[in-house]
Amino acid sequence: xxxxxxxxxxxxxxxxxxVAVKNVSLAEDHLHQHFPGRPIMPGSLMIExxxxxxxxxxxxxxxxxxxxxxxxxxxxxIEQDVxxxxxxxxxASIERIDSAxxxxxxxxxxxxxxxxxxxxxxxxxxxxxxxxxxRAGVAFPxxxxxxxxxxxxxxxxxxxxxxxxxxxxxx
Amino acid sequence: MPMARPEIESGVREVLCDAxxxxxxxxxxxxxxxxxxxxxxxxxxxxxxxxxxxFTTPDRPFKIAQGELFPENMLSDPxxxxxxxxxxxxxxxxxxxxxxxxxxxFEKDRNVANLSETFTVKSLIEFVERxxxx
Numbered sequence: 001x002x003x004x005x006x007x008x009x010x011x012x013x014x015x016x017x018x019v020a021v022k023n024v025s026l027a028e029d030h031l032h033q034h035f036p037g038r039p040i041m042p043g044s045l046m047i048e049x050x051x052x053x054x055x056x057x058x059x060x061x062x063x064x065x066x067x068x069x070x071x072x073x074x075x076x077x078i079e080q081d082v083x084x085x086x087x088x089x090x091x092a093s094i095e096r097i098d099s100a101x102x103x104x105x106x107x108x109x110x111x112x113x114x115x116x117x118x119x120x121x122x123x124x125x126x127x128x129x130x131x132x133x134x135r136a137g138v139a140f141p142x143x144x145x146x147x148x149x150x151x152x153x154x155x156x157x158x159x160x161x162x163x164x165x166x167x168x169x170x171x
Numbered sequence: 172m173p174m175a176r177p178e179i180e181s182g183v184r185e186v187l188c189d190a191x192x193x194x195x196x197x198x199x200x201x202x203x204x205x206x207x208x209x210x211x212x213x214x215x216x217x218x219x220x221x222x223x224x225x226f227t228t229p230d231r232p233f234k235i236a237q238g239e240l241f242p243e244n245m246l247s248d249p250x251x252x253x254x255x256x257x258x259x260x261x262x263x264x265x266x267x268x269x270x271x272x273x274x275x276x277f278e279k280d281r282n283v284a285n286l287s288e289t290f291t292v293k294s295l296i297e298f299v300e301r302x303x304x305x
Contacts, residue, residue, distance in 0.1 A: 127213055
């Protein structure tokens with residue numbers, strides 16, 4: 001599945017918090033370029049994984065009717081590497097949400113199967129915009145291009161499809 | 172006891188440093204949020220949310236309504252803006268809704284494109300101070 005940087009949602013408190021995990025695997029092509037002979041999960045893709053987790057959380061708040069776009073990474077720190085065989089956990093919470101957008105924050109953790117312990121390796125603060133409510137008054141297509149099939153599949157596989165709107169593509 | 176002005180100033184400075192990633196030394200009262208401190212559109216929402224958080228106390232929430240701090244939605248109203256210039260009525264509404272902003276320079280040409288220039292660090296400080304007193 002393309003451009004999905006989370007594998008499953010493991011906890012969901014609607015309107016407040018979402019937790020998702022990603023297993024890092026040597027079968028992922030990008031790890032062979034980053035870096036040859038020394039595969040490390042890119043920090044930028046961990047930020048994308050956090051954004052997908054927080055973005056689904058924000059989108060679910062309005063039944064996936066709003067187009068939720070990552071608008072700002074206010075802060076992101078990642079202090080340790082993640083390598084193939086390890087697992088990443090994104091724990092995102094909504095700080096504040098209104099009709100224009102939402103601010104979220106949370107942590108990135110890593111688990112090594114040899115000891116099974118989760119260790120916090122990063123922190124993120126991120127803003128999302130409800131782009132149909134943008135300040136410039138720009139109109140976007142009717143179809144909700146943000147929450148497509150990939151997101152539906154993740155939620156379904158995680159047993160959360162009851163939160164999906166019946167018609168996720170329209171408004 | 173109401174919050175003292177220096178405390179409000181340092182709170183606003185903290186919010187702008189966190190939201191815009193600027194140095195505390197650059198956050199002087201006359202600094203313009205957009206031109207001097209580099210704020211982009213999403214930053215206004217970020218600033219609003221952070222001000223709410225920074226100035227909310229256990230016994231008093233600090234909630235900012237949409238359009239209370241910055242003039243949202245109002246600029247698409249044809250009675251308030253005509254040919255890119257704010258009308259007389261528009262000026263009255265702006266001053267009424269945003270007493271924390273000094274419109275004296277803006278009023279000379281009333282060009283909507285220059286409206287963001289009126290939002291300075293000082294106007295945010297005044298906004299918080301008025302709102303805490305209300």
